[in-house]
Amino acid sequence: MGDLMHALPAITEAKKEIPDIKFDWMVDTNFSSVPSWHPAINKVIETNHREWKLNLFSSRSRKAIKNVINTVNGTDYDFIIDMQNNLKSAFISFLCKDSVTGMDSRSSREYPAHLAYSKKAYIPKDMHAIERQKLLLAFALGYETSHSLVEYGISKQKFVKPIGHFPEQFVVCVQNASWKTKQWPIENWKDMVRELSEQGLTMLFPSGNKHELERAKEICSVSKKAIALEVMSLNEIAFLVDNAKFSLCSDTGLAHLSAVTSTPSLTFYGPTATNLIGTRGENQNHLVANDGDLKNLDTEVVLNKLKELNFI
Numbered sequence: 001m002g003d004l005m006h007a008l009p010a011i012t013e014a015k016k017e018i019p020d021i022k023f024d025w026m027v028d029t030n031f032s033s034v035p036s037w038h039p040a041i042n043k044v045i046e047t048n049h050r051e052w053k054l055n056l057f058s059s060r061s062r063k064a065i066k067n068v069i070n071t072v073n074g075t076d077y078d079f080i081i082d083m084q085n086n087l088k089s090a091f092i093s094f095l096c097k098d099s100v101t102g103m104d105s106r107s108s109r110e111y112p113a114h115l116a117y118s119k120k121a122y123i124p125k126d127m128h129a130i131e132r133q134k135l136l137l138a139f140a141l142g143y144e145t146s147h148s149l150v151e152y153g154i155s156k157q158k159f160v161k162p163i164g165h166f167p168e169q170f171v172v173c174v175q176n177a178s179w180k181t182k183q184w185p186i187e188n189w190k191d192m193v194r195e196l197s198e199q200g201l202t203m204l205f206p207s208g209n210k211h212e213l214e215r216a217k218e219i220c221s222v223s224k225k226a227i228a229l230e231v232m233s234l235n236e237i238a239f240l241v242d243n244a245k246f247s248l249c250s251d252t253g254l255a256h257l258s259a260v261t262s263t264p265s266l267t268f269y270g271p272t273a274t275n276l277i278g279t280r281g282e283n284q285n286h287l288v289a290n291d292g293d294l295k296n297l298d299t300e301v302v303l304n305k306l307k308e309l310n311f312i
Helices: 002-017 049-054 060-072 086-095 111-116 129-141 186-198 209-219 234-242 253-261 301-310
Strands: 023-028 043-049 101-103 118-121 171-176 203-205 226-228 246-249 267-270 285-290
Touching: 002 023, 002 129, 002 253, 043 060, 060 086, 086 111, 101 111, 101 129, 118 129, 171 186, 171 253, 186 203, 186 267, 186 301, 203 209, 209 226, 234 253, 234 301, 246 253, 246 301, 253 267, 267 301, 285 301
Parallel strands: 023 043, 101 118, 171 203, 171 246, 203 226, 246 267, 267 285
Antiparallel strands: none
């Protein structure tokens, strides 16, 4: 999900440089809401790489892949650009009949991906992902990028207010992450819930699946002011993040959603580098754990940072 949100500023910049441009965006079905937020997107083409990976040789997967490729090859595109430059995206790029622009062997996120591209750009790996996306799109379409500007350019019309009663003021807490090393320990979250509860704050904990929900329920068990939300759509979560007083996040896709919606946010970082993938935008703040280990990030340090930022 974060990769998609990193691409939004590039789309926004391209639209400014070429006002009549339109994009079709191929994206995993689980995150297909993200492209729909941007007014420059004409059509969303959904893939299901997770299922394909598990059942590559099933008739269902082969039919789905064929349909996606036929959609691309049956459309007269001026440009086809692989913005992700990893093996999953390169697999589709390789099957396209027209030439595809991507990053070269020194730049691709996963080395063999560059073999799928006819036109290749060198973009240093020590740049932030947003800058890399902007440079790639500018290279493909032929304009100069503005390095300093991060503008997501979304419309919030597709956001959906979840059914149910929510307080007028609340905090969104994103405790889940794809890597265990990106997760702040449950006991730390419990301590944070207790502290914020004493200040009268209601905390909402969204989840992307049942496993994350069970973890959220355990965290929320220490206070009635903390609510583990049932699994909901990304458009519903986006509505909550957009309307939150602030968000407190693990290093995961929903942290970048805070950046997209300009919601004041504090994100915890451990093993990953903020200069490469950290949230970017208005009111985005980072706390980096000592030695890259989130077990070393004390609750007191987080509370002090929240106070310093005037979040609490």
